[in-house]
Amino acid sequence: MSGHKTKALDGPFLLAFGTGSTWRKENQGALNNNLIEIVKDALQSGYRHLDTAELYNTENEVGEAIKRSGISPSDLYIIAKAFTTSNIRAAFDRTLRNLGVDYVDLYVLHHPYFAKSEEQLQAAWVEIEDIFDSGKVGSIGVSNFTKAHVETILKTARIKPAANQIELNPYLQRVELQQYHKDHGIQTFAFSPLSPIVRAKxxxxDDVLETIAQKHGVSTAVVLIRWALQQGIAVVTTSTQNERMKDHLLAQKVSLTEEEIALISEVGSEKHFRGRWNDIFAAEDRS
Known part of the structure; x- marks a missing residue:
């Protein structure tokens, strides 16, 4: 365990720049120089947390962007995710090579839906635990897990997941799952935090966010990100535009009132919108 250099997930590390589905490449062919420059811009704008995944085939670009930025990986919080489940250790080693690092801060099992039985899901978690034992990751976690999935791995886990990265925003608050995370010391990560202004308008x-944004002199995107951050939720966001990258970072500086947080939650609960895994969840399932 002496190899672990676990960083506290706070301050600038709570807001991650994502290299997810927006960037997905179909193969590991030639480097996408445009993506490299965008990630480098994000780092130079002030992001110190990068979220990547095997599935998106962009690990090489993220690694090259880190090199070009001149920022040491030790000064970053890096999340990587395993999509391969047949040999997770081989996938992890490949991820390290692609990123050009010897350590990541959080290694995540990307989703639970490959598993045809509880035993299969538990076996995958054992492989993740073995990677933790190698000392090459700061912590291990899951993504897209429901409460039932987390409960399944906790039945046999030696090490509980440190985090669960899920789709979460005011139109998909997942209150019960959030509370379950708090009760078990699991960090909630939110992806698709801007759905109310990007995909669900x-x-x-609409009017609530505009009013609060005008009051604080920020964008509605900043309000949505801050709504999550101020509740202790880590956030993954992204943009191709440098101006918006910098704008999103303002969420680290603004502070909403408790009344504003509550109002966003209350009004947000009037609408249900899920952008991912709609083939898995029933239409009105808010879990």
Whole structure:
């Protein structure tokens, strides 16, 4: 265990720049120089947390962006995710090579839906635990897990997941799952935090977000990100535009009132929107 250099997930590390589905490449062919420059811009704008995944085939670009930025990986919080489940250790070693690092801060099992039985899911978690034992990761976690999936791995786990990265925003608050995370010391990560203004308009929050944004002199995107951060939720966001990258970082500086947080939650609960895994969840399932 002496190899672990676990960083506290706070301060600038709570807001991650994602290299997810927006960037996905179909193969590991030639480097995408545009993506490299975008990630480098994000780092030079002030992001110190990068979220990547085997599935997106962009690990090489992320690694090259880190090199070009001149920022040491030790000064970053790096999340990587395993999509391969047949030999997770081989996938992890490949991820390290692709990123050009010898350590990541959080290694995550990307989703639970490959598993045809509880035993299969538990076996995959054992492989993740073995990677933790190698000392090459700071912590281990899961993504897209429901409460039932987390409960399944906790039945046999030696090491509980440190985090669960899930789709979460005011139109998909997943209150019960969030509380379960708190009760078990699991960090909630939110992806698709901007859905109310990007994918789910029009909606009941439109005017509320505009009013709060104008009051604080920020964008509605900043308000949505801050709504999550201020509740202790880590956030993964992204943009191709440098101006928006910098704008999103303002969420680390603004502070909403408790009344504003509560209002966003209350009005947000009037609408349900899920952008991912709609083939898995029933139409009105908010879990």
């Amino acid at each position: 029009p909606g009941p929050l």
